[in-house]
Amino acid sequence: MNQTNKNTEQPYAIEMINLNKWYGDFHVLKDINLKVKHGERIVICGPSGSGKSTVIRCINHLEEHQQGQIMVNGKEITGDIKQLEQLRTDVGMCFQHFNLFPHLSILDNLTLAPIWVRKIPKAEAEATAMKYLKRVKIPDQANKYPGQLSGGQQQRVAIARSLCMNPKIMLFDEPTSALDPEMISEVLDVMIELANEGGMTMVCVTHEMGFAKQVADRVIFMDAGQIIEENTPTEFFDNPQSERTQLFLSQIIAH
Amino acid sequence: MYVTDHILPALPAPSDSKGVLHWLKTNLFSSPINIVLTLLGLLLVYKILPPIIDWVFINATWTADNSAECKGEEKGACWAFISNRFGQVMYGFYPPEQFWRPNLAGILLILLTIPLFFEKTPKKVILGGFVLVVFPFIAFVLIHGGYFGLSTIETDKWGGLMLTLIISFVGILCALPLGIILALGRRSNMPIVKSICVIFIEFWRGVPLITVLFMSSVMLPLFFSGGTDFDKLARAMIGIILFQSAYVAEVVRGGLQAIPKGQYEAAVAMGLSYWKSMFLIILPQALKLVIPGLVNTFIALFKDTTLVLTIGLFDLLAIVENVLGSDSAWLGFHTEGLVFAAFVFWMFCFAMSRYSMSLERKLHTGHTH
Numbered sequence: 001m002n003q004t005n006k007n008t009e010q011p012y013a014i015e016m017i018n019l020n021k022w023y024g025d026f027h028v029l030k031d032i033n034l035k036v037k038h039g040e041r042i043v044i045c046g047p048s049g050s051g052k053s054t055v056i057r058c059i060n061h062l063e064e065h066q067q068g069q070i071m072v073n074g075k076e077i078t079g080d081i082k083q084l085e086q087l088r089t090d091v092g093m094c095f096q097h098f099n100l101f102p103h104l105s106i107l108d109n110l111t112l113a114p115i116w117v118r119k120i121p122k123a124e125a126e127a128t129a130m131k132y133l134k135r136v137k138i139p140d141q142a143n144k145y146p147g148q149l150s151g152g153q154q155q156r157v158a159i160a161r162s163l164c165m166n167p168k169i170m171l172f173d174e175p176t177s178a179l180d181p182e183m184i185s186e187v188l189d190v191m192i193e194l195a196n197e198g199g200m201t202m203v204c205v206t207h208e209m210g211f212a213k214q215v216a217d218r219v220i221f222m223d224a225g226q227i228i229e230e231n232t233p234t235e236f237f238d239n240p241q242s243e244r245t246q247l248f249l250s251q252i253i254a255h
Numbered sequence: 256m257y258v259t260d261h262i263l264p265a266l267p268a269p270s271d272s273k274g275v276l277h278w279l280k281t282n283l284f285s286s287p288i289n290i291v292l293t294l295l296g297l298l299l300v301y302k303i304l305p306p307i308i309d310w311v312f313i314n315a316t317w318t319a320d321n322s323a324e325c326k327g328e329e330k331g332a333c334w335a336f337i338s339n340r341f342g343q344v345m346y347g348f349y350p351p352e353q354f355w356r357p358n359l360a361g362i363l364l365i366l367l368t369i370p371l372f373f374e375k376t377p378k379k380v381i382l383g384g385f386v387l388v389v390f391p392f393i394a395f396v397l398i399h400g401g402y403f404g405l406s407t408i409e410t411d412k413w414g415g416l417m418l419t420l421i422i423s424f425v426g427i428l429c430a431l432p433l434g435i436i437l438a439l440g441r442r443s444n445m446p447i448v449k450s451i452c453v454i455f456i457e458f459w460r461g462v463p464l465i466t467v468l469f470m471s472s473v474m475l476p477l478f479f480s481g482g483t484d485f486d487k488l489a490r491a492m493i494g495i496i497l498f499q500s501a502y503v504a505e506v507v508r509g510g511l512q513a514i515p516k517g518q519y520e521a522a523v524a525m526g527l528s529y530w531k532s533m534f535l536i537i538l539p540q541a542l543k544l545v546i547p548g549l550v551n552t553f554i555a556l557f558k559d560t561t562l563v564l565t566i567g568l569f570d571l572l573a574i575v576e577n578v579l580g581s582d583s584a585w586l587g588f589h590t591e592g593l594v595f596a597a598f599v600f601w602m603f604c605f606a607m608s609r610y611s612m613s614l615e616r617k618l619h620t621g622h623t624h
Contacts, residue, residue, distance in 0.1 A: 062520050081528075089526035099521035103539050103620055112535060113525035145620040165525060 010074035013038045013169055013201040014059055020067035021054060028054055029065070030225045038168075041195050041202045043212040043233075046222035047248060052205045055222070056171045059203070060091045073168065089117055092162030096174040098154040100146035106133070106157050107142040110164050118165065125164070132160035136190050152183025156190050163194075170194070172204040184208070191215075207252065213237060221245050311594075322585045336588040337595050340579050344595075347414015347569050356405070357417050360394040387428060394421075410488035414569035416599060422492060422560045422570070427553050429496045434503025435542075439533060441508055452504070459501035464562055467494040472566035491563050499556045506548040510541030543618045550611040554604045572596050 012035045019032040029051050036042055044052045057063040058070060061077055061084050070077045072087055101109050110129035114120045120128075133139040136156035138149075146154055155175055162170060172191065176184045188211050195202055195215035206212070212219050212233050219236040221229040221244075229236065229245045240246045271277060283293045314331030316324060318338070325333035337344060342351050349357065367386045370376040398421075401407040413421070440452035459467075471494040472487055514537055522532030542549070564573035575592035579585065 060524055062524060085526050085528055088524055091524075093521075093524040095517055095521060097515075097517055099515075099517040101518065101521070101536055101540075103543065103618070113527060116531055116535065117526040147620055162525075 011038075012036060012071065013040070013073060014203070015071040016055075016058075016068065017071075018068040019055075019058065019065050019070060021051075021058065021063065021065045028225050029058070032068070032227060034220070034227065036201060036203060039199055039201055040217050041215055042204070042218050042220060043216040044203065044205045044220045044222060045207060045209075045212065045248075046228075049224075050222040051225040052222045053173050056093075056173055056203050056205055059169070059171060060088050060093055062093075085117075089113075089165055090167055091169045091171060092165055092167035093171040094155065094158050094162055094173065094175045096177050098146075098151070098158045098178075100154055100158055100161070102146050105143055105145055106138075106149070109146065109157060110161050113161075114164050128164055129160070132163045133157075135163070135193075136160045137186075150183060151179045152186045155179065155183075155187045159187075159190055159194070167200070169201040169203070172202070172206065174205050174207070176206065176208055209237065209252065221248065223248070322588070325588070332591050332594070333588050334591065334595075336579075336585045336591055339585070340582070343415060343574055343578060344571065345415045346417050347574055348412045349408060349414065349417070350412070353400075353406070353408060356397045356400070356408075360397045363393065364390060391425065391428070410486050411568075413488065415574045416571045418488075418563075418568060419557075419560050419570040419572075422488075422495065422563065423553075423557045425492050426495045426499055426556050426560070430499040430503050430556065431549075433496065433500035435507050435538065437500060437504035438507035438511060441504065442511055456501045456504050459498050460505070462498075464495070464498050464559055465565055467498050468562055468566050470494070487566065488568060491566060491568060495556065495559070499552065499559075502552045502555075503549065506545050506552055507541065509548065510543075510545035511537065513544055514541050543615070546611050546615050546618075550607055554607055557603060557607070558600060571599060 014034070014036040016032050016034040019029055019034075020027070021029040032055060034055070044055065046052045054063055058065050059072060061079075064079065072091065075083070075087070077084070077087065100106075101112070104112065107126060107129055110132065111122065111125040114125040114128065115122060130139055130142065133142055136159055138153055138156055141149060141153060141157070146157070149157065159175075175191070176187050179187065188208060191202075191204070192211065192215055194200065204211070204216075216233050219231060219233050220227055221236070221242075223244050229240065229242050231241070236245075237249065240249055284290050310331040312331075314329060316330060316333050316335050319325050319333070319335035320339075322333070322336070325335060342354065346354060346357060364386070367382065367390060371379060371383055371386070376382065396402050397405070398413070398417075399408060399410070437452050437456055440448050441456065443449045443452070468491055471490040475490055518536055518540065519532060522536040523529075527535065560570055561572040563570055564577070569578060575596045579592050580589055
């Protein structure tokens with residue numbers, strides 16, 4: 001933990017208490033309890049269908065939970081639309097399939113939310129956008145369209161797009177899973193840089209174990225809608241406790 | 256083991272795989288059957304085309320003061336008939352000394368619209384909004400009159416191409432936004448909103464337009480007995496708008512369904528409200544996707560305006576068919592009238608079609624979902 005928010009009333013950026021969720025009859029999240037401190041960097045991993053994406057999608061209420069509580073920056077998430085819109089401006093999210101807006105140029109993708117949600121003047125929003133495009137190392141692509149960029153570039157644009165809103169929390173939903181092998185490292189480099197700057201709470205669903213070892217404060221392993229194990233990266237990889245974790249690690253490292 | 260020692264350069268394609276001759280060889284004369292079919296096709300064109308060209312252009316009478324000059328052996332089409340009755344064809348029973356009013360409205364529309372086709376025009380949104388929202392009222396004041404010392408010309412005097420264009424313009428202008436709202440409503444999570452939209456769409460899509468027009472002119476006055484007898488043209492327009500909006504709604508819904516859920520999620524995840532994410536993210540993409548379907552609907556609407564004849568409004572076709580067709584001074588030129596009307600309709604529909612294709616090209620950003 002290198003940076004802890006001074007706000008002692010709200011020690012946790014994200015707090016999940018006995019979270020349960022069903023898709024129809026399917027119990028997808030079972031009693032999830034998770035506390036993420038301000039500035040903490042969490043990696044969630046697990047086999048597909050384990051509910052790891054659903055967990056982070058509950059944090060900005062892209063998925064609705066049926067039981068339990070989620071607190072973000074001390075405020076409980078309800079279905080209230082105004083509160084949600086406010087919450088989402090503070091929580092950035094990057095998706096597996098980038099979800100850039102294909103009809104808008106890269107620059108317009110980045111300035112859209114600052115202009116329409118934060119009501120920032122266009123010139124200022126564009127300056128901020130260029131600043132973040134430089135940080136993800138593609139300022140020269142500003143006037144192109146998403147369809148003209150490679151997958152790795154698109155994901156970096158997506159990260160920059162979230163950063164333009166100055167979020168306190170960043171959620172990453174398998175950001176490198178849809179990328180060609182050659183492009184994974186360029187996205188991870190950006191994420192590692194972001195993590196090393198500190199100050200921002202990051203929750204990443206990813207299978208990039210190298211990334212987890214390098215930057216995560218904690219690794220959470222999920223299976224069948226449940227948190228199986230939670231530990232520091234070193235302990236998690238060197239000394240996994242549960243059998244399920246051992247099996248998972250042996251399978252992903254075997255190849 | 257093999258390691259390449261040089262990188263191969265890109266070469267131009269072999270020359271016998273392109274060009275006119277190659278195209279003819281592969282498409283028209285590739286096999287004995289194709290050769291026979293091509294020759295038969297050419298023969299058919301040779302038999303049909305020259306007589307048509309003769310009738311339409313070469314032997315046609317372009318100017319004449321009366322029908323006698325058009326008649327006789329070897330005479331082709333009598334376009335003089337159309338030019339003699341041009342006022343009626345364009346404006347119906349609108350008083351000739353007031354033709355300048357619809358003309359002015361038309362010129363105004365053209366002048367306002369031209370800048371919209373140029374990339375660099377500043378404040379295009381405001382100008383576009385002006386054309387769509389303010390202009391119809393200006394045109395109404397001009398054509399209908401009753402204000403600023405303009406004499407009132409009731410809508411039953413309106414007719415011809417002018418009426419066709421007015422009904423289509425207003426129909427498209429109002430049916431599009433209404434259809435979009437209905438499409439969004441049909442996909443809403445709110446059960447009441449959704450049911451209302453479904454019922455509305457299914458009702459209007461399920462009845463014939465003629466029925467709607469009859470109902471609007473025959474039955475509505477029965478419901479609003481006394482005093483509230485509002486304009487026949489307005490009633491017909493409302494009928495057409497409601498009818499077409501149901502079609503537009505289903506076309507737009509098709510586009511909405513083609514947009515991946517991730518687009519909406521990305522939009523709301525940044526804090527955009529439902530309406531902002533719809534208007535900024537989802538609809539621009541969905542509408543672009545359904546341009547062919549929308550234009551299809553608009554072309555159908557344009558041609559469906561001819562049905563207003565059934566309630567006693569005289570659009571272009573009705574003027575040509577029913578008014579000029581029974582004009583005793585010019586009897587016997589029925590075909591010319593119909594060909595002319597068909598040509599005018601085709602011209603407008605073709606223009607819409609070409610415009611939609613250029614719009615698609617312009618909006619293409621190298622991405623398909």
